[in-house]
Amino acid sequence: MAARKAAKSKNKRKPARKVAKRNTKRRSLLYKLVFWPLILLEHATKSWHPIYRFLVKSGAALASIGLFIFLLMAVFYGLRAQTYDLDKVTEMPARSIVYANDGKTEIGTVHGDNRLMLEFDQISPWFIKALIAREDARFYDHGAIDPRGLARAFSRFVTRGKKEGASTITMQLADNTFSYAGKTVDGKLLEMAIAIRIENRFNKEEILQHYMNRIFWGHSIRGIESASRTYFEKPASQLSLSEAAMLAGIIRGPNAFSPFVNFEKAVEQRDVTLSRMVHYEFITQDQADSAKKEQLKIRPDGRRIIHDSYAMDAIRRDLEVILEQHNIQMGGLHITTTIDPHLQKAAEHAIESHLSKMEKRSGFAHQTRPQYLRIPQQQRKEPKYLQGAVVCIENKSGAIRAIVGGRNADESKFNRALHGRRQIGSLFKPFVYMSAFDKGLQPGAWVRDSRIRPGEIKGAQRSWSPANSDGEYKSMMTVAEALAKSRNTASVRIGDYAGINNVLETARKVGFNQKIPNTPATYLGAFEATPQQVAQAYTVFSNGGTIYRPFIISQITDADGNVVYPGSGALSYTAAKTGSAWSVSNTLQEVTTRGTAASLRSVYNFKAPSGGKTGTTDNYRDAWFAGYTSSLTCAVWVGMDNNTRTMSRGYGSTLALPIWANVMKAADSRVYPTHSLKPTFPFQNVRICRFTSQIATPGCESHRSAYTASIPIDLIPEHTCDNHPIRAEVLPEEPSTPPRALPVR
Numbered sequence: 044m045a046a047r048k049a050a051k052s053k054n055k056r057k058p059a060r061k062v063a064k065r066n067t068k069r070r071s072l073l074y075k076l077v078f079w080p081l082i083l084l085e086h087a088t089k090s091w092h093p094i095y096r097f098l099v100k101s102g103a104a105l106a107s108i109g110l111f112i113f114l115l116m117a118v119f120y121g122l123r124a125q126t127y128d129l130d131k132v133t134e135m136p137a138r139s140i141v142y143a144n145d146g147k148t149e150i151g152t153v154h155g156d157n158r159l160m161l162e163f164d165q166i167s168p169w170f171i172k173a174l175i176a177r178e179d180a181r182f183y184d185h186g187a188i189d190p191r192g193l194a195r196a197f198s199r200f201v202t203r204g205k206k207e208g209a210s211t212i213t214m215q216l217a218d219n220t221f222s223y224a225g226k227t228v229d230g231k232l233l234e235m236a237i238a239i240r241i242e243n244r245f246n247k248e249e250i251l252q253h254y255m256n257r258i259f260w261g262h263s264i265r266g267i268e269s270a271s272r273t274y275f276e277k278p279a280s281q282l283s284l285s286e287a288a289m290l291a292g293i294i295r296g297p298n299a300f301s302p303f304v305n306f307e308k309a310v311e312q313r314d315v316t317l318s319r320m321v322h323y324e325f326i327t328q329d330q331a332d333s334a335k336k337e338q339l340k341i342r343p344d345g346r347r348i349i350h351d352s353y354a355m356d357a358i359r360r361d362l363e364v365i366l367e368q369h370n371i372q373m374g375g376l377h378i379t380t381t382i383d384p385h386l387q388k389a390a391e392h393a394i395e396s397h398l399s400k401m402e403k404r405s406g407f408a409h410q411t412r413p414q415y416l417r418i419p420q421q422q423r424k425e426p427k428y429l430q431g432a433v434v435c436i437e438n439k440s441g442a443i444r445a446i447v448g449g450r451n452a453d454e455s456k457f458n459r460a461l462h463g464r465r466q467i468g469s470l471f472k473p474f475v476y477m478s479a480f481d482k483g484l485q486p487g488a489w490v491r492d493s494r495i496r497p498g499e500i501k502g503a504q505r506s507w508s509p510a511n512s513d514g515e516y517k518s519m520m521t522v523a524e525a526l527a528k529s530r531n532t533a534s535v536r537i538g539d540y541a542g543i544n545n546v547l548e549t550a551r552k553v554g555f556n557q558k559i560p561n562t563p564a565t566y567l568g569a570f571e572a573t574p575q576q577v578a579q580a581y582t583v584f585s586n587g588g589t590i591y592r593p594f595i596i597s598q599i600t601d602a603d604g605n606v607v608y609p610g611s612g613a614l615s616y617t618a619a620k621t622g623s624a625w626s627v628s629n630t631l632q633e634v635t636t637r638g639t640a641a642s643l644r645s646v647y648n649f650k651a652p653s654g655g656k657t658g659t660t661d662n663y664r665d666a667w668f669a670g671y672t673s674s675l676t677c678a679v680w681v682g683m684d685n686n687t688r689t690m691s692r693g694y695g696s697t698l699a700l701p702i703w704a705n706v707m708k709a710a711d712s713r714v715y716p717t718h719s720l721k722p723t724f725p726f727q728n729v730r731i732c733r734f735t736s737q738i739a740t741p742g743c744e745s746h747r748s749a750y751t752a753s754i755p756i757d758l759i760p761e762h763t764c765d766n767h768p769i770r771a772e773v774l775p776e777e778p779s780t781p782p783r784a785l786p787v788r
Contacts, residue, residue: 116232124236129244132220132253135160137266137602139376141358143384144442144597150384151355153362155374157273158266160602163252166267167282171251172325173291177316179212180323183247187213187238212254213238219257260290261297261304274302276342284330285337288320289313302341310339352391353448354382356458361596365608376607379598381442386435389709390445393702394431398450398681401698402429407690409683412450425455429689431681431699432459433706434578437715438676440613441582441591445677445706446575457684464557464571465682469529470658470667470695471550471568473627474580476526476534478541478549480623483760485736486630487752490525492517492533500539503563509535512659521733526630527638529656531567538566552618553580553590568658577669578678584628584654585671585720588619622755625722628654631670632720639696640668647704651717655703657695662688666698672707674715679703726753732764742767 088096137160138152152159175182181189192209210218217237223230241250260270267290271279275286282290292312293300302309317331326334358380362371370376395412402411410427428450435445448458457463480486493516497505511531525533538546543561550559559570579593592614599608618624631654635643639657643649655670664686669678681698682689689698730739731752737760739749746767 117236120232120236121239123233124240127221127237127240129240132216132241132245134373135253135256135266135375136373137256137375138269139362139374139378141355141378141380143380143382144444146379148384150380150382150387151352151358153355153359153374153378154371154376156265157263157269158256158374159268159272160256160266160375161252161268161279163248166252166255166279167287169284170255170267170279170282170287170290173284173287173316173320174251174255174294175212176319176323176325177291178215178294180319182212182251185211187211187242188235210234211238213241213250216250216254216257217241219254219259258294259297260293261301264297274341275339276346283334283337284317284326285313285334285339288316288334289339292316302339303347306341313339348453351452351456353452353458353460354380354387354446356448356452356456357443357446357461357595358382360461361594365596365599370607375602377600377602378596381437381444381595381597382446383444383714386445386706386710387447390433390435390447390706393705393709394433394447395450397698397702397705398429398431401690404690409687409689415454423454425457425684427683427685429681430455430459430684431679431702432463432574433677433679433702434460434575435675435677435706435710436578436582436593438582438585438671438674439591441579441593441615442597443575443593443595444675446595459680459684460574462573463680464573465665465680465686466568466570466660467572467577467667468568468658468660468665469531469534470577470656470669471570472526472529472534472566473584473631473656474549474553475538475541475546475566476522476630477583477619477623477627478546479522479537480626480758481549481620482541482545483736483758484522484537484540485731485752485754485758485760486521486523486626487731487733487750488522488736489519489733489748490522490533490536492520492525492530495532495535500535500563502543502561507563509564509567523626523630523633526627527633529639535563535566538563549619552616553583555580568660574678574680577667577680578676581655581669581671581678582676583618584624584631585673585676586615586624587621587722587724588617588624589615590618591615620755620757621722621724622758625724625755626758628720631656635670639694640670640700642696643670643700643704647701647708649704649708651707652720653707653717654720657700659694663690663693664688666693666695668695668699668703670703670707672710672715673718673720675707675710677703677706679706722755725756727756727759728752729754729759731760732767734766735764736760737762737764740764740767 088099135158136155137158138156139154140149140159141151141153142148143150179189181191189209189211192211195209214234217234221237223233245253256266258267259265262273264270264273267279270290271277271282274290275282289302289309289312292315293309298304300308300312314335317326317334320326321328321331358378362378399412401407409429412426412428415423415426415428430449432449433445433447434443436442437444446460448460448463449455492511495508500507509531512529516532517530520530520533522537525537543563543565546565547559547561554576555572557572559565575593579590583590594611596608597610598606600606632652634640635653635655640655643655651672653670653672655668658667659665664682666681666689667679671677679699679702681702728751730749731737731754732739732743733748733750740763743749743764748767
């Protein structure tokens, strides 16, 4: 029994010994695989002197430890480098370029950094060679890291104590793209790891392209295109050898070596770059000598300040509504606007030229612009000189062709064209009359121009009795005459006939969407509006009752030509009856020939068919003129920002009308033809009663109030005269609520 137990125990120990033996063999094999260099070295130096063997084996051990540490660091920094998104290399906040309505003329830049993106083949070859010669001469021969450069930098630091950069262009691209502690040892090692990833992702030309688009050149300039345009006023594709060498030379100290700051130092850096280009055989010595003799033409002082404009302010505000925040931050877009650069310049010049003349008039009591400019710049505050605003809109599309919000956008940022709400006064009267025409009133009807009697006007206080501007009162006149002469008392009666709610609805439809007082004073324009609102509203007359939504952005594309915003196009709606709009327009045309704007023809020699209305508020605080041709509508405002009196006899015809004339005369007739404003829709001759604007009856004939009027078919009355119903005949479809006769008592 004991023998059997001993045998079993012996059999169990045999497999255990076999397992242990196998494990020992595995460990031995692993040791040989890992330390085979040391084992091989042991065998190779077996016969050497012990001291030599010790030295060699110690060196080998240190090398092995170094290799282990290197591999460990490579894994560590390689993993850290993986956390950086290489797509960021190609994503650079760049300026979005804003173009005029032709899609070619640049009128400004917005958003992003002061950078304009370019492709590799859009950059002068001279600059590419100069950059490589100055920054990384062996760029095409090494990978992300230049071992020779590192060895040289280390050697000079050890022997001379001199720190010297050894970063390659790829490493600099990594440093310019990502945020990390690049000046520390840890940062440099991480930079190398990221640079290796960049070299594996992009080819050499792509690396150069992204680097050249990222370089900082001082003065907030980023990228070769912005640098070339800023310093030499030319695209980067046209840089000469001398210009390219200068730009490459100032990269290492952009603020210190800027030609704007120290031209002599910039020239020195150019010469150093040319010498390096010769050394590395990028150019010949003769080419370098010739380039050094070239006279560099740097942008002069007067053109180094980028001036703001009110048109760009309006464009930026629309972009903030249209674009998402990411698009705004990254920029790089191509924005086509509706601005006509020729008309825009004409509008800017017209305002400054005319208001300068007004400031020279005897007795002008305010600060003038020359006086403001004599104030030291650091002491200047918001100007207090006479201001103006212009908005020009294309009738059949709503495209804003010119917008000026003041005399100088650098001196005053407030854009009066968009945000300057000022009382519009009699400029609103045409819309009161249009409301009355929509209700059934005819231009040939009679209206009293006498004083307003207490209780006569619905909703007015008994003491309210507005006066006419000339202080005189007439008895009876036609509605058309009352509008042409801008009579206040007659206009209030016209508004009372139309009804305050109808007038307010008309105001809303034409674009006055702010809160307007629900009082009879509104009939005389006792509320505030902006020049853009006025311009939009006045397009209703040339468009026969149609309004087009104003817009200033027509299309936006990205750098690759993909459409980001296709534009909304011409969006229109009906704001009034066609006949009503034309009836007002017909009278407004008379205003420019024999009314308050007659000087448009006689003094300012504007001959094209047009209509318009002057406006002057109490005590000459605001001067307006809004007018139109068949193609364009333009609104002009002139006044003081503090809402004080402008000047003695500062009428709309004196301050605003001349500006309008100069702007509209500058409009190219080939682009904005001035056709006749005569209507194209049908009319019909009808006998009408002057008292009620209804179809005349024999009673009207006997009272001599009947007349023959050529009436647009959409305004032909459907009811016979209520005041003279002698043998009156009612038409088949009589409205349930016939129009109320205009009160003439």
